[in-house]
Amino acid sequence: MELWFTEKHTENVTFSIKVDRQLYCGRSDFQRIDIFESKEFGRFLTLDGYMMLTEKDEFIYHEMIVHVPMAVHPAVKRVLVIGGGDGGAVRELVRYPSIEQIDLVEIDRQVVDVCRKYLPQTASRLDDPRVTIYYEDGLKFVRTRENVYDLIIVDSTDPFGPGEGLFTKEFYGNCYKALTAEGLMVNQQESPFYPVDAIAMQRAHKRIVDSFPISRVYQAHIPTYPSGHWLFGFASKKYHPVTDFNDSKWETLGLKTKYYNTKIHIGAFALPNYVKNLLEEV
Ligand code: SAM
Incomplete structure (x- = not known):
C-alpha cells in the first residue's frame, strides 16, 4: 500500500509527497510532531500536519x-x-x-x-x-x-x-x-x-x-x-x-x-x- 503525506494549501489545492516510512509520531504539550522519510525529499518534519522542513530543500x-x-x-x-x-x-x-x-x-x-x-x-x-x-x-x-x-x-x-x-x-x-x-x-x-x-x-x-x-x-x-x-x-x-x-x-x-x-x-x-x-x- 502506498503512503502519502498530504498538506492542504488552500480549500482547492493539496501538496503530496510519497512516503517510504514514518520514523516518528508524537504529541507534545504544544503540537503533533511527525518525521517521515521519502525518496524525493529525504526526511521531513511536520508540525500539526504542516511542512516545516525537508532535508532536500x-x-x-x-x-x-x-x-x-x-x-x-x-x-x-x-x-x-x-x-x-x-x-x-x-x-x-x-x-x-x-x-x-x-x-x-x-x-x-x-x-x-x-x-x-x-x-x-x-x-x-x-x-x-x-x-x-x-x-x-x-x-x-x-x-x-x-x-x-x-x-x-x-x-x-x-x-x-x-x-x-x-x-x-x-x-x-x-x-x-x-x-x-x-x-x-x-x-x-x-x-x-x-x-x-x-x-x-x-x-x-x-x-x-x-x-x-x-x-x-x-x-x-x-x-x-x-x-x-x-x-x-x-x-x-x-x-x-x-x-x-x-x-x-x-x-x-x-x-x-x-x-x-x-x-x-x-x-x-x-x-x-x-x-x-x-x-x-x-
Ligand atoms: N522553517 C519553518 C517554517 O517556516 O515552517 C519553521 C520551523 S521551526 C521547527 C518553528 C518552531 O517554532 C517550532 O519548533 C515551534 O515549536 C516553534 N514555536 C512556535 N511558536 C513559538 C513560540 N511562541 N515561542 C518559541 N518557539 C515557538
Whole structure:
C-alpha cells in the first residue's frame, strides 16, 4: 500500500509527497510532531500536519534567513533565534566566528529532541558552546530583554497555534526594544501567492512597518512550502538591506553556500509587481 503525506494549501489545492516510512509520531504539550522519510525529499518534519522542513530543500530557507542579515550588519556578536528548534538557522549562524552568543528560544523541547535524533543534518550544531537553548515562549522571552541583541531571527511556525503571538505588534515592538541601536530582525513571512497566506503576510508586514524605521521584504523559492514562493521580512533600526550591504566583505569570509550568494542577495529584494501591490495596500 502506498503512503502519502498530504498538506492542504488552500480549500482547492493539496501538496503530496510519497512516503517510504514514518520514523516518528508524537504529541507534545504544544503540537503533533511527525518525521517521515521519502525518496524525493529525504526526511521531513511536520508540525500539526504542516511542512516545516525537508532535508532536500531546507538549505534555501536557512541560508536566506541567516546570510541575508549577516551580510548587512557589519558586526553581529549576539543573536537571538526564536522558534527554529530544528537547528537549521543555528547551523548557519555558527559558521561565523565573529558571533559570540546565540540564544535559541524554542517553546517545544520535544521538537529539539526529535530533530536531534532524526534530523542531524539541521540539528547537529546545537551543541556549539556559543549556543544556549531556552525552552520558553518567545513572546514572553523578548518582553524582558532590552538593548541586548544585534540580530533577532524569527524562525516560527505559521500565525496560528503556538506561533500566533510571534506575528503580533506587541512582539515586534518588544523585538525592537531587545535589539541594540544598530540591530536588525528578520522573520519568515509566509507566501504572497494564495490569498489565505497573503492576508497573514500583509498583516505581519504592516505591523513591522509600524514598529521599525526600515522595513523591506525579500523572497526565495522553497519547493515544499505553499506555492513555492516564500517571503521573509527584514526590519532594521539603521542598516538598509541593499544600500548598506557590503558584498565583497561577505565574500572574503569564504563561506560555501548552496543557495545564497551576493547577487541573490540583491535580487531577492526585487519583488514581483503583484507582491509590491500587496505590500503597498497595507
Ligand atoms: N522553517 C519553518 C517554517 O517556516 O515552517 C519553521 C520551523 S521551526 C521547527 C518553528 C518552531 O517554532 C517550532 O519548533 C515551534 O515549536 C516553534 N514555536 C512556535 N511558536 C513559538 C513560540 N511562541 N515561542 C518559541 N518557539 C515557538
